[in-house]
Amino acid sequence: MLTLIGREIRDHLVYLVGLGLVGAILIAILIAAAFEGIQIEIVPPIIMLTLILGVGLCALGATQMYGDRVNRVSPLLATLAVTRNHILAARIVVGILAVLLALVPVIVASTILLRMFLPPLAFYGRMLVETSVTMILVGLACYSVGLLVGWTTSRAWLLGGCLLLLTVPISLVWIKGFGPDAMMLLLLFIGAALLQTWHTFTSASL
Secondary structure (H helix, E strand, O other), X not given: OHHHHHHHHHHOHHHXXXXXXXXXXXXXXXXXXXXXXXXXXXXXXXXXXXXXXHHHHHHHHHHHHHHHHHHOHHHHHHOXXXXXXHHHHHHHHXXXXXXXXXXXXXXXXXXXXXXXXXXXXXXXXXXXXXXXXXXXXXXXXXHHHHHHHHOOOOHXXXXXXHHHHHHHHHHHHHHHOOOHHHHHHHHHHHHHHHHHHHHHHHHOOO
């Protein structure tokens, strides 16, 4: 299993590094805004970078599955006594690591900055927890979309399906906000996407 995870990391290292860099840029903007004063001008770049993170996580999942479909990676690995369940599990582990790599540093930096520059109001703790968990779930939802759509040989469906399904987690947060309702719906979405991915991936012919 560790060998499969290591292979996935090596094969998709560019995505992990890229997501980490985008997260670092986002942290730099937040730090600069905190010390220089929050200005409305920082909102567009923050939104843009956040969208890039979501699209990047989706692209990671799609690349993992699309590359397998086109290059027949899993049939090759299956000859080494590795099951498709193991292959998919390794990919999901790497996807979770990518989400954490991209978002946890941003969450930690935001928490520190809020405690440094804002008064310690009672509701901040709950707000930070709900916002942090929702952000991580959105990242996992974006990654799950990539896995779900990536198992195809159609580039048109790969692109169109990703763009279409990415609107679901974004819309959930836009409508429900950062809180328990959004978390529950995101969990259901992630579970459904991963279950469908597992069924499609494991039942496909070698």
